[in-house]
Amino acid sequence: MAGTSETPPLITVGAHGATGPTGGGHHGVPTNKRVKRLTGVDRIVVALMVAVPLLLTTIFVILPAIATVALSFTSWNGIGDFSRIKWIGLKNYTDVVTIYPAFWPAVWHNVIWLLVLFLVATPAGVFLAVLIDKGLRGSRFYQTALYMPVVLSLALIAFIWQLQFSQDYGFLNTVLQKVGLIDQPIDFFGNPSYNLWAALIATSWRHIGYIMLLYLAGLKGVDTSLREAAQVDGANEVQTFFRIVFPVMRPINVIVFVITVIESLRAFDLVWVINKGRNGLELLSALVTSNVVGEASRIGFGSALATMMLVISLVFIVIYLTTVLREEDR
Numbered sequence: 280m281a282g283t284s285e286t287p288p289l290i291t292v293g294a295h296g297a298t299g300p301t302g303g304g305h306h307g308v309p310t311n312k313r314v315k316r317l318t319g320v321d322r323i324v325v326a327l328m329v330a331v332p333l334l335l336t337t338i339f340v341i342l343p344a345i346a347t348v349a350l351s352f353t354s355w356n357g358i359g360d361f362s363r364i365k366w367i368g369l370k371n372y373t374d375v376v377t378i379y380p381a382f383w384p385a386v387w388h389n390v391i392w393l394l395v396l397f398l399v400a401t402p403a404g405v406f407l408a409v410l411i412d413k414g415l416r417g418s419r420f421y422q423t424a425l426y427m428p429v430v431l432s433l434a435l436i437a438f439i440w441q442l443q444f445s446q447d448y449g450f451l452n453t454v455l456q457k458v459g460l461i462d463q464p465i466d467f468f469g470n471p472s473y474n475l476w477a478a479l480i481a482t483s484w485r486h487i488g489y490i491m492l493l494y495l496a497g498l499k500g501v502d503t504s505l506r507e508a509a510q511v512d513g514a515n516e517v518q519t520f521f522r523i524v525f526p527v528m529r530p531i532n533v534i535v536f537v538i539t540v541i542e543s544l545r546a547f548d549l550v551w552v553i554n555k556g557r558n559g560l561e562l563l564s565a566l567v568t569s570n571v572v573g574e575a576s577r578i579g580f581g582s583a584l585a586t587m588m589l590v591i592s593l594v595f596i597v598i599y600l601t602t603v604l605r606e607e608d609r
């Protein structure tokens with residue numbers, strides 16, 4: 280009617296966008312559901328985001344891995360064309376385990392490396408994560424300080440600890456001489472009786488911070504009601520951690536285990552900077568490099584060593600992926 284004002288119907292806006300008038304129909308239910316189709320530009324961008332990483336991974340990871348496995352059955356010094364490659368079957372593998380004197384010491388050193396990281400450095404990282412999770416005063420400072428070595432490369436860590444263990448001006452030798460524990464400075468990185476343990480101290484310094492960060496993230500995700508229920512039942516903090524918290528963090532535990540195994544296998548930078556993986560610091564990763572790019576340049580022999588490392592790593596990677604997929608299914 281003329282002279283009267285008609286109030287327009289109200290439109291409600293919810294989480295799904297604008298809906299119909301409030302006066303009737305389906306309250307709070309969208310009336311128009313439009314699916315936005317990808318434009319041509321969007322499809323190109325998505326295709327590039329998938330294709331470029333896949334291409335780079337294929338070129339720099341998958342193809343070299345396949346080539347390494349194939350070359351492990353051949354004899355080739357890397358000089359000349361591919362026509363000089365000679366197929367010798369499993370000879371490289373038999374030579375590695377039977378007549379290569381550095382192989383079994385390297386295996387033993389890798390086992391020691393794994394045991395120290397798993398039985399010493401990893402529990403230390405877990406312990407520090409539990410302490411920081413309690414919200415101690417200055418916990419952010421401690422968290423940053425302990426994580427700092429993780430962002431450093433192992434090569435740089437080797438240089439840092441060379442300053443600590445140096446025979447001429449190292450901090451440790453200076454302290455030991457000042458307190459009268461030694462008369463002559465010790466060559467920690469040059470003496471095969473000490474250099475493996477000195478290198479393990481350096482790598483543990485980095486590994487502890489890495490484990491601390493992983494477990495700290497896992498502890499933040501544990502339901503507080505579980506701890507409260509344990510306290511009601513009379514459990515102390517140690518019992519609560521090992522019987523409630525630690526089992527709940529099973530996915531983190533598997534990740535830490537796999538990372539520790541892989542770290543013990545790929546410990547190359549540290550020993551190579553110290554003495555190129557010789558004189559008591561033989562490791563499988565150093566043997567691969569010394570055979571492939573060293574003076575001998577035995578591509579096939581070094582590829583056999585690399586393939587062994589690849590197989591060992593794949594075993595634990597499969598364990599990790601299987602655990603992750605099972606957790607997702609649950």
